[in-house]
Amino acid sequence: MSSKEIRKITTHQLQEMKKRREKISMLTAYDYSMAKILDEAGIDVVLVGDSASNVMAGNETTLPITLDNMIYHASSVVKAVKRAMVVVDIPFGYYQGNSEEALRSAIRIMKETGGHAVKMEGGVEIHESVRRIVNAGIPVMGHLGLTPQSIYKFGTYSVRAKGEAEARKLVADALLLQESGCFAIVLEKIPARLAAEVTSKLEIPVIGIGAGVEVDGQVLVTHDMLGISTQFQPRFLRRYAELGKLIKLAVENYIKDVKEMNFPNHSESY
Numbered sequence: 001m002s003s004k005e006i007r008k009i010t011t012h013q014l015q016e017m018k019k020r021r022e023k024i025s026m027l028t029a030y031d032y033s034m035a036k037i038l039d040e041a042g043i044d045v046v047l048v049g050d051s052a053s054n055v056m057a058g059n060e061t062t063l064p065i066t067l068d069n070m071i072y073h074a075s076s077v078v079k080a081v082k083r084a085m086v087v088v089d090i091p092f093g094y095y096q097g098n099s100e101e102a103l104r105s106a107i108r109i110m111k112e113t114g115g116h117a118v119k120m121e122g123g124v125e126i127h128e129s130v131r132r133i134v135n136a137g138i139p140v141m142g143h144l145g146l147t148p149q150s151i152y153k154f155g156t157y158s159v160r161a162k163g164e165a166e167a168r169k170l171v172a173d174a175l176l177l178q179e180s181g182c183f184a185i186v187l188e189k190i191p192a193r194l195a196a197e198v199t200s201k202l203e204i205p206v207i208g209i210g211a212g213v214e215v216d217g218q219v220l221v222t223h224d225m226l227g228i229s230t231q232f233q234p235r236f237l238r239r240y241a242e243l244g245k246l247i248k249l250a251v252e253n254y255i256k257d258v259k260e261m262n263f264p265n266h267s268e269s270y
């Protein structure tokens with residue numbers, strides 16, 4: 001299939017996937033090379049997550065990453081992607097103030113990166129901003145449950161919405177985000193039963209991370225699932241490779257070859 005014939009993933013297609021119960025696959029990428037591999041493997045959605053703050057910049061939380069940083073990562077990702085939908089996180093501090101600020105941030109992301117949609121954390125607190133951004137023609141993905149930008153409010157990375165009051169607020173928030181125009185929602189680290197309830201109540205796709213299997217799709221942080229970053233080991237994380245170990249071994253072999261003058265050899269020289 002030539003690149004002209006590749007059928008791009010759109011919000012409409014994600015909606016159709018939910019209707020026909022085809023699960024949606026989503027992974028994070030922050031750079032050109034990784035995004036190219038994910039897209040060629042057939043991933044449906046590439047998320048330029050603000051987890052770049054942890055994974056790329058080595059910060060403890062997602063709070064320090066800036067809008068300019070996110071725009072840099074997203075523009076690299078967009079250049080590599082031919083088929084997947086590229087969703088870009090609006091980072092902490094660039095939408096919570098008011099809906100005008102939120103719209104300005106979303107427009108910068110769309111204009112300066114070529115991304116296809118933005119993602120924002122929160123429910124009732126952000127629904128006016130969601131409405132305003134969607135009215136400007138920009139697709140918005142919501143994010144509820146354990147929302148890492150609020151980590152200092154939660155005080156812990158443990159499972160959210162275990163109690164009835166928080167669970168009912170989460171269901172109400174999910175319905176409100178749908179009504180405000182979100183095309184999909186991420187649910188992070190909540191009980192599987194609650195995620196299943198939200199998924200059955202919503203017409204838009206629900207993508208889970210630590211939210212059980214009864215959702216419309218799954219997302220993981222690529223560097224975690226490939227074993228490149230190894231500090232983070234929650235129960236929901238399945239490791240599909242141990243690339244960190246593989247890379248270390250390759251680098252050790254390279255160092256040995258350099259020290260012993262085994263690299264380059266005759267055929268690798270001019």
Ligand code: KIV
Nearest residue numbers: 028049050051186219
């Ligand atoms: O920033 C991120 O990587 C995310 C996913 C964990 C959903 O928001």
